[in-house]
Amino acid sequence: MRKIDVTERRARIGRRHRLAPSAQAASPLEAAESLVVLHATDPATVYLSVTARVPGMTVADTEQALYDDRSLLRMLGMRRTVFVVPTTLAGVVQTACTDDIAVRQRKLLVKHLAEAGVPDAADWLTEVEASTVKALQARGSATATQLGEDEPRLRTRLSMSEGKAYAAQPFVTSRVLFQLAADGLIVRGRPLGTWMSGQHQWSPIETWLPAGLHVGLSAEEARVELARRWLASFGPGSTSDLQWWTGWNGGQTKKALAAVDAVEVELTGTGTTGWVLPGDEEPVEPVEPWVALLPALDPTPMGWKERDWYLGEHKPQLFDNTGNVGPTIWCDGRIVGGWGQPESGEIRYRLLTDIGQEAAAAVEAEVARWSSWLNGIRVPHRFRCPLERELSQ
Numbered sequence: 382m383r384k385i386d387v388t389e390r391r392a393r394i395g396r397r398h399r400l401a402p403s404a405q406a407a408s409p410l411e412a413a414e415s416l417v418v419l420h421a422t423d424p425a426t427v428y429l430s431v432t433a434r435v436p437g438m439t440v441a442d443t444e445q446a447l448y449d450d451r452s453l454l455r456m457l458g459m460r461r462t463v464f465v466v467p468t469t470l471a472g473v474v475q476t477a478c479t480d481d482i483a484v485r486q487r488k489l490l491v492k493h494l495a496e497a498g499v500p501d502a503a504d505w506l507t508e509v510e511a512s513t514v515k516a517l518q519a520r521g522s523a524t525a526t527q528l529g530e531d532e533p534r535l536r537t538r539l540s541m542s543e544g545k546a547y548a549a550q551p552f553v554t555s556r557v558l559f560q561l562a563a564d565g566l567i568v569r570g571r572p573l574g575t576w577m578s579g580q581h582q583w584s585p586i587e588t589w590l591p592a593g594l595h596v597g598l599s600a601e602e603a604r605v606e607l608a609r610r611w612l613a614s615f616g617p618g619s620t621s622d623l624q625w626w627t628g629w630n631g632g633q634t635k636k637a638l639a640a641v642d643a644v645e646v647e648l649t650g651t652g653t654t655g656w657v658l659p660g661d662e663e664p665v666e667p668v669e670p671w672v673a674l675l676p677a678l679d680p681t682p683m684g685w686k687e688r689d690w691y692l693g694e695h696k697p698q699l700f701d702n703t704g705n706v707g708p709t710i711w712c713d714g715r716i717v718g719g720w721g722q723p724e725s726g727e728i729r730y731r732l733l734t735d736i737g738q739e740a741a742a743a744v745e746a747e748v749a750r751w752s753s754w755l756n757g758i759r760v761p762h763r764f765r766c767p768l769e770r771e772l773s774q
Contacts, residue, residue: 383662385617386649387690393665394691397614400436400711401668406435409446410467413453416473416680417610418464420456425577425760427465429676432754440576448571448583451589455481455569455581457562457598460628462622468589470610472596475565477603478628479594483563490556498541503737509534509557514566514585522570522584525554558583577761603637604629608637609658617646617655625686651690665677672743673711674720674751677762677769682706682716691715695733698768705765710744712736720748721772726757729772 395401399415403405406412412434413419419427427447432438440455447453451468456462458474461482466474487506494502509532516531517523529535535554542549561567566587598606604627611623618626624634643656675681682688683706688696691714699719700706710718710730720730728748732741762769 382647384643384647384649389664390617390690392667394681394714395668395671396665400673401671403669408435409438409443410452413465413467415614417614418458418466418680420678420680420683421465423678423763424572425578426676426678428576430679433673433675435487444576454589454687459626470568471590472594473598473603473606475594475609476598476600479563480564480600483560486560486563490560493539494553496540499537508559513557514561515566517583518585521588522582524573524582525558528583529554604633604637605640609641612641612656612658616657616661617648618685619653619655619687622685622687626684651687670713670740672740672747674747675709675711676760677707677764678705682709698733699766701764701766703764705764707762707769712740719766719768719772721769722759723773724759726755726759728752731768731772
């Protein structure tokens, strides 16, 4: 069995994740393809992840790829998480992951509608969905508020956590739009406000992808293709890594690995084995020394479930309690620190490992580059880790 050590795995990160200077990408699309997808739970992450990998990128450049060229698409995907996906891969993600999520979410929404007193909740939801899509097609694009004006039933209130201190009665609007998006019928367009806004206009899927998101693949075929893409970007990785990243069950994961003829390798220093694509067993060409600042929820640290080989002992400081990573500093394929921003917008950082004077100077230069790029803008975080909170005081 071929042995792959930590040094080689870290070299693969520098090259394949476009973080070493000699391996950087030429466009937002190329950056996204290198990582399979870009995390988009925090809207700002998309722009920062691209900027970390494509020299000279501006917000406008990434917006052009998203909303003008439409080479990238914002959609629900693995683990019920929102990602920015290469348009050519969107149908694979939809069929491999999102369709199953849509089924579960529909059952849950019907249950909540019935609990709120809506009679014949399943039929009611079907009628409201059809009316909402029709209204959206008439407008071409619309906000949630505008669609609520066109279809008043979207203003129906749910009754969540009744009797609890955190009880709420939200409108059903966002849940219906979420469901329509999960079913591949509508798509998130431009944000309402700045590039850091989490509110978006909506459009019928046909205005972005004339053929829609269902492109004739079976769920099994789509899972095989997604597993192949993940191994090309993140291999070697373990079965549990792939299962966690995709949100599949164990049987689906093992079947997909078998279908791509994944080659088992020994991950030295971890006591486990992992998988690579056929022909990818040999060492990659080493890369030059590199450092990088990555945003919270960047695809690289969120690419594996088992993280000790690049995270070390820093998890309590850099991850929250539910497994979401904060802003990190990388050196030669390992996390060596974190960063944050106080109200003033300046970047404060802390190295958690001695990386030597030369690498520390490179980090300082990278902080200066990011400071210039952000120009005082403070990036908000939905999920916050302890070190980021401390540095942001």
